[in-house]
Amino acid sequence: MRPNTDEIIEVERFCTKIIKELSKRLEEEGIATKVETHGSVARGTWISGDKDVDLFIILDPSLDGTYLHKTLDVVKGYLGTGWTESYAEHPYIRAKKEGFDVEFIPCFNFDPSRSIISSTDRTPLHTQYVNHNLKTVQRDEVRLLKQFMRGVGVYGAEVKIGGFSGYLCELLIIKFESFESTLKAASSWKHSEAINLIDDSNPSKPLKKFKDPLIVPDPVDPKRNVASAVSERSMWTFVAAARSFLKNPHEKYFYPEKVEADESSILPLFRENSRFIFICINDESVPVPDVLWGQLYKTERAISKFLSVKDFTVIRSGVWSDEVSQHILVFELAYDPISKTLLSMGPPVEMTKNSEKFLKAHIHSNLVTAGPWIEGCRWWVLLKREENRARSILEKEFKKKCPMLGAPRRFRTLLESNSRVLIDNEIVEYIKGRFGEFLYQFLKGRPCWLD
Structure with a gap:
């Protein structure tokens, strides 16, 4: 190092x-x-x-x-x-x-x-x-901490990572004096952990100013939190990796083993009891990385929310991009297709006018498969779904420029005109290079340092 x-x-x-x-x-x-x-x-x-x-x-x-x-x-x-x-x-x-x-x-x-x-x-x-403030012998301690964070995927304050900056690593070593001591301290961190290099007599004082997962006031500008970029996921990944390393030190935390990600290693990871949806986007005018990743994550959250509203259970999701021309969003669904019918709740029976409107709308409707009936104090009805497959629902929504998605405008346009929705092993044509590595780790679902 x-x-x-x-x-x-x-x-x-x-x-x-x-x-x-x-x-x-x-x-x-x-x-x-x-x-x-x-x-x-x-x-x-x-x-x-x-x-x-x-x-x-x-x-x-x-x-x-x-x-x-x-x-x-x-x-x-x-x-x-x-x-x-x-x-x-x-x-x-x-x-x-x-x-x-x-x-x-x-x-x-x-x-x-x-x-x-x-x-x-x-x-x-x-x-x-x-x-x-950093002693000469501590510079190698900083290098150890940085490489450890790289190995477990939390090094870098850029939007893509949402992790620890180099300056934050240096401050942690100044505070805790060594790599090992930093890991020991991190092992017992709590939410909104405050690390105060300015006033040791009152370490909890920064809590009044900041609401971030990790709080490290900048010693040269105390109004700023050096750790503001650290996401909850990055913080708790570091905490868990620190605990794991202290129990069983190994080189893999610093230099994860490279896996040959190809069809033979990836296809067996697709599961029978869940469905993977891939949204592949071609992009001819990619913005700078921090802007791009902010837009990608917002689009990922918007699509996850949309699928949930449509009654799909999103187990987890992820984003990959080459930052040049291609982005791929992946969503693991608990099941797809969902049931062909939808249970719809009506108004309380005591609401006379609303009940009349509800009954008028549903008694002779071709979309009704059962009901209306009274359960407890309300009217209920069972309706046919127009679509019950995730791909068809997404493709239809994309053609409408995603008015319900809440994705950034630029990505709504890309989803309408420059995207493909693929299911499970249909993604095989994209399995190469960096995306193959990302997909292998995503499907595996376990950090490599836990192996």
Whole structure:
């Protein structure tokens, strides 16, 4: 996990070179700034093999917000081609350069007398805090924690993962001093666990401000929760994996075994007592990853809710995307088709007018298979379903641009015109590469570290 001497020299040379070249360009454009390396490279906590570099272009706080865009224009000119513009709270540039994945992030030099202009203004302060408080021997402890979190699938604060950021890992080691101690502490975490690096005398104080599953106030900006991106699933996955590792330490927690995901390993995992529905979407204009995954998860929740409203029992669901042109949503249903009839509840008998309307609507209806009858104090009737198969119900809804789904508008359009609904092993044509790996793990339904 620890980078070797050649790797360290390579990244230092690259950073020195690019900082010198970009600083010269910015100076020529008359932009008062300094370019610095931040993130794990600057804090000495990066993992061997990683080629990620975060370059921060720090502007004078006297400049206004328009200089963020002016600075990025200079970066684009410096790079020429091969860059993409991404967005968090503010835009930044991502590029592949000399084998490194580089993010060019403009921010403002933090002035304590003024409020933060952009959220990235804190990052240089994060570097100062970590470098001041993290002991040299603890940097390998951070690497262990990061790789462990990668192995169990909870490393990364991006929307896709909803997990632990590198900075949060560093703070946990500063607080608990070692990888093993961090796992021991995590083993007994509760909901809305508060970890206070600011005021040890009152560790529960942050609870009054935040309502997240995990609460770690930023020591350089206590109004912010460093762990706000950590989802319940990621938090409890980490807790469970920590407990499991402490009982039975194994390399698989850090480096999960790669499974050859193909037809021979995947098809036997389809179960006779449930049904898998796949929605395959082709997308020609994929947004940046954080926006994309936010839309995908919202679409997944909307379709799950729609299926539930239609009386299907959704056992679980998942999302996969290559982030380029193809997305696949999968839903495991307890049964499909459902019954051909639907029990419909009518009004209480004591409500005279409503009862008359209900009876008038159902006594001579061709959709009624039984009733109306009185059960307890209400009218009831048994109706025929127009459709009782998930695929036909979904396809019909997609053609209507999903007015009931509540999915993002862009995905409603994609579902209408660029989607296919497949059942069980009909998905076989898509079983290859990364999707095959995802599907194998989804069908298996058990984290690899539990094997």
